[in-house]
Amino acid sequence: MKPLSRTDKSSYAQWWRNIDHVTLTCVGILMGLGYILMLAASxxxxxxxxxxxxxxxxxxVVFLLLAGIVLLTTSRLSPRNIKKLAIIGSIIALGATFMTLVHGMEIKGARRWIALPLMSVQPSEFLKPFFAVITGWLLSLRNTVQLRNGFKFPGRLVAFFIFLVIAALLQxxxxxGMLSVVTVVFAAQLFIDGLPIIFFVALVASMLGAFGIAFLKFNHVRSRVERFLHPDVGDHYQIDTSLRAFGNGGLLGRGPGEGHVKDLLPDAHADFIYAVAxxxxxxxxxxxxxxVFTVIxxxxxxxxTRSKDPFIILSTSGLITGFGLQAFINMGSTLHLIPTKGMTLPLISYGGSSAISIALALGMVLALTRHRVEPGLFSPQPTTTAVSSISLRLGSSTPRGH
Known part of the structure; x- marks a missing residue:
C-alpha cells in the first residue's frame, strides 16, 4: 500500500495519523487470538x-468480521456523533432488553436473549457501552450547562435515574453479573467526576448491600459464592477441570489441538476459552x-491525561473500565480467583453480541482518544482577532508619509 503523504488532508489520512496505533494493534491481536483459539476449542x-x-x-469468523467493521467505522466518528450514536443506541438497547422479559429465550432460568434467524442477540451487552457514554455526557453537562434559576444541570440525578431503570431490567x-459490571462502571465515573467521598462511600455500601440481597434472593448467586468459599462442598466439576487444564499446560502448553479441556467442558469455546489457551x-x-488487555x-x-474535555474523560473512563473489568472477571473466574460468572473474554470467546458490543466500545474509545490539534500558531486559518492584531502591528510600524 502506498504510504500516506504528510500533506494528504483526506478524512482517511487524518484518521490514520491521529488514531492510537498501539491500541488498534492490540485489538487486532485479540481478534487474531480469537480465531486461533476458536479453531482449537469449537x-x-x-x-x-x-x-x-x-x-x-x-x-x-462472521462475528469478528462484523466486529472489525463496527470498530473501524465507529473509530472515525466525532465526539458529537458519538453522543448521537449513544442516545439512539441506548433507546434501542433499552427497548430490546425490555422485550427479552416478554418474548426472550429462556436459557438456564434467565431471559437475556432474543432469537433472530441466524443468531441470538443479548441486548444488555450493548447497554454497557451506550450507558457509559450517556453517563459521561450527562455528568459533563452538569459543569457546562446553567439553568435559568442559577442551578447546575442535574446530570448526576438524571444519570442515576437511567441507572435505576437499567438495574431493574437486568435484575x-x-x-x-452484567448488573455488577454496569454498577462498577457507573461508580467509577461518579468517582472521576468528583463525587464527595461521603456519598461515594455510601454508594459502595449500597452496592455491597445489593450484593447481599442478591445472595439471599437468587439461588444461583448463593450457590456460586458458597462453592467459591467452600471448595469441598458442592459441584466443582467445571472449575476443577479448568484448573487441571492450566496444570497440564505448564509453561509452553501441550501443543495446538492436544488439549483435553475442550472435550470435557460444555462452554470451552466461550466462558472457559482461557483454560483452552x-x-x-x-x-x-x-x-x-x-x-495485551493491560496495554489497552x-x-x-x-x-x-492529555484531554481537557470532561465528556471525553468521563465517557472513555467508563468504556475502558467496563472492558477491563469484563476481561478480569472471565480470567479470574477461570482461575478460581473469584466466584464463577458466565462472562465472555472480550474478542476471544465465542459470541456475536459480545464481539460486536466490545468492538463498539473500543471503537468509541479510539474515536474519543484520537489526537486533535488545538487552535494555535499553526492553525490553517487564523482567527479574526489574530488577523486584526497583525494588521495593527504592521500599520504601526509603517513610516508616516508612505
Whole structure:
C-alpha cells in the first residue's frame, strides 16, 4: 500500500495519523487470538452437541468480521456523533432488553436473549457501552450547562435515574453479573467526576448491600459464592477441570489441538476459552493475553491525561473500565480467583453480541482518544482577532508619509 503523504488532508489520512496505533494493534491481536483459539476449542463442542464440526468457527469468523467493521467505522466518528450514536443506541438497547422479559429465550432460568434467524442477540451487552457514554455526557453537562434559576444541570440525578431503570431490567432477567459490571462502571465515573467521598462511600455500601440481597434472593448467586468459599462442598466439576487444564499446560502448553479441556467442558469455546489457551499454549500465552488487555487499558488512561474535555474523560473512563473489568472477571473466574460468572473474554470467546458490543466500545474509545490539534500558531486559518492584531502591528510600524 502506498504510504500516506504528510500533506494528504483526506478524512482517511487524518484518521490514520491521529488514531492510537498501539491500541488498534492490540485489538487486532485479540481478534487474531480469537480465531486461533476458536479453531482449537469449537470443533469438540460442536461434535458434542451434534452440530457441524466447523459451525462455531464459521459463525465466529462472521462475528469478528462484523466486529472489525463496527470498530473501524465507529473509530472515525466525532465526539458529537458519538453522543448521537449513544442516545439512539441506548433507546434501542433499552427497548430490546425490555422485550427479552416478554418474548426472550429462556436459557438456564434467565431471559437475556432474543432469537433472530441466524443468531441470538443479548441486548444488555450493548447497554454497557451506550450507558457509559450517556453517563459521561450527562455528568459533563452538569459543569457546562446553567439553568435559568442559577442551578447546575442535574446530570448526576438524571444519570442515576437511567441507572435505576437499567438495574431493574437486568435484575428482572436476571443477569447479576452484567448488573455488577454496569454498577462498577457507573461508580467509577461518579468517582472521576468528583463525587464527595461521603456519598461515594455510601454508594459502595449500597452496592455491597445489593450484593447481599442478591445472595439471599437468587439461588444461583448463593450457590456460586458458597462453592467459591467452600471448595469441598458442592459441584466443582467445571472449575476443577479448568484448573487441571492450566496444570497440564505448564509453561509452553501441550501443543495446538492436544488439549483435553475442550472435550470435557460444555462452554470451552466461550466462558472457559482461557483454560483452552492455558492447556494448549501454556503459561506464556496466558501472560501475553493479560499483557495485551493491560496495554489497552493503561494506554487509554494515559491518553486521557492529555484531554481537557470532561465528556471525553468521563465517557472513555467508563468504556475502558467496563472492558477491563469484563476481561478480569472471565480470567479470574477461570482461575478460581473469584466466584464463577458466565462472562465472555472480550474478542476471544465465542459470541456475536459480545464481539460486536466490545468492538463498539473500543471503537468509541479510539474515536474519543484520537489526537486533535488545538487552535494555535499553526492553525490553517487564523482567527479574526489574530488577523486584526497583525494588521495593527504592521500599520504601526509603517513610516508616516508612505
Amino acid at each position: 470443533p469438540a463442542v460442536a461434535h458434542r452437541i451434534g452440530a457441524s464440526r466447523n459451525m462455531f468457527i464459521f459463525k465466529q 428482572a432477567q436476571p443477569d447479576i 492455558g492447556e494448549e499454549y501454556g503459561l506464556l500465552l496466558c501472560l501475553f493475553i493479560v499483557c 487499558v493503561v494506554r487509554t488512561l494515559l491518553r486521557l
